[in-house]
Amino acid sequence: MSRPAVQPRPFDPARACALAFLALVLALAPLAPCTDARAQTLDDLRRAYDSQPPDRVESVLQSALRSVPDDPALLLFAGEMRADRGPLPEAESFLRRVLASSGAPPAVRQRAHLELGRTLYERDDPAGAHAQLDSALAGGGELGQAARWYLHLLGLDGSYGDWRTLESEHLRVHVQPGTPVDPEWFLGSREDGLKEIQGFFGAQLPKKIDVYLWRSSEDAQRSGLPPLGFARPSMCLIHARPGQSRGHELAHVAEYWADLAWRPTRLIREGTAAAFDLNAVDRLWFARTVLQRAGVTSVSVEQLWADRGEAPETVIYPVGALLVRRLIDRGGRDRFLAFLPDQSLENAGRVYGDTLTQIIAETERDLAQPAAPAQQDTPEKPSAPAPPS
Numbered sequence: 001m002s003r004p005a006v007q008p009r010p011f012d013p014a015r016a017c018a019l020a021f022l023a024l025v026l027a028l029a030p031l032a033p034c035t036d037a038r039a040q041t042l043d044d045l046r047r048a049y050d051s052q053p054p055d056r057v058e059s060v061l062q063s064a065l066r067s068v069p070d071d072p073a074l075l076l077f078a079g080e081m082r083a084d085r086g087p088l089p090e091a092e093s094f095l096r097r098v099l100a101s102s103g104a105p106p107a108v109r110q111r112a113h114l115e116l117g118r119t120l121y122e123r124d125d126p127a128g129a130h131a132q133l134d135s136a137l138a139g140g141g142e143l144g145q146a147a148r149w150y151l152h153l154l155g156l157d158g159s160y161g162d163w164r165t166l167e168s169e170h171l172r173v174h175v176q177p178g179t180p181v182d183p184e185w186f187l188g189s190r191e192d193g194l195k196e197i198q199g200f201f202g203a204q205l206p207k208k209i210d211v212y213l214w215r216s217s218e219d220a221q222r223s224g225l226p227p228l229g230f231a232r233p234s235m236c237l238i239h240a241r242p243g244q245s246r247g248h249e250l251a252h253v254a255e256y257w258a259d260l261a262w263r264p265t266r267l268i269r270e271g272t273a274a275a276f277d278l279n280a281v282d283r284l285w286f287a288r289t290v291l292q293r294a295g296v297t298s299v300s301v302e303q304l305w306a307d308r309g310e311a312p313e314t315v316i317y318p319v320g321a322l323l324v325r326r327l328i329d330r331g332g333r334d335r336f337l338a339f340l341p342d343q344s345l346e347n348a349g350r351v352y353g354d355t356l357t358q359i360i361a362e363t364e365r366d367l368a369q370p371a372a373p374a375q376q377d378t379p380e381k382p383s384a385p386a387p388p389s
């Protein structure tokens, strides 16, 4: 199965330091005979990984593997790239070669255990993941802490012992004791919601989605997790709380597995999830209402498109959802899915042409109008914008 590309992993301490770690390994490791070629190819890889389309990165990787085929740091890098972009069996193979290499420094081995743990979880082998993460944990230090964090994130540590697990065709829902939600109803509503979302995205998931339903966000945060809810799409993993929309986090997972988003943007990624939150609401009315409450009288879609986290969720989510709905309504499903891999404004212009200019102008004009008061107390009114993930 082909596998989509990198998406931001905002709560991923291990991933965040991956490239810096590789630089450290290169600086400290004994110099290989082909030092120049090795340094050059790995430099090329780092640059390509951050900025280039997948086929370009793949070509640099293949060149690097021809140049230094048995270098543990390169094998680790190749394993990490495959873990992000697939295929997962190749990720596993590269990472096991690191662990079988007698020349791999301890820190490289520890990182390989960590990555292999994540990869095996994504391959629906939680027992194998547990063993690898335990090995990474035993190495101590920052990577050991990262392994401990993953064991908790993935539901593999001892703290979930008294949780109840229910399964359906595409979901495994794990419910914390005392959660004020009927577990059977929750499972059924999410399974139905996923089928609805998949009707659009049509993605094949590599495993069932594991949903951890907490009593409250505070409980999860006390255990060390980020505020709820959030999804880890590559892992088909969601941590949720009562009261979230049915679809938002499921849509993150479905979208991830449906496209090849090598250039995601916050506006489109969150806008897509919010557009598929399955709330029965008029998107324009909702966006106007939320902006009005926030005291925002006008928006620049172009500025929001360039946003990297500065704009509040109360603006990004409803405006993104409105924009995504209009792109789909105006251009159709196939064009939207063709646009998704490169979510930049420039690519939207290439895919949608003049239609994009019209949609942006209409959206900015429509959002500058106040929300209609008559609709403000309809039963469909959501109490808050979709939660972060």
Ligand SMILES: [Zn+2]
Residues within 6 Å of the ligand: 248, 252, 270, 273, 387, 388, 389
């Ligand atoms: Zn989200």
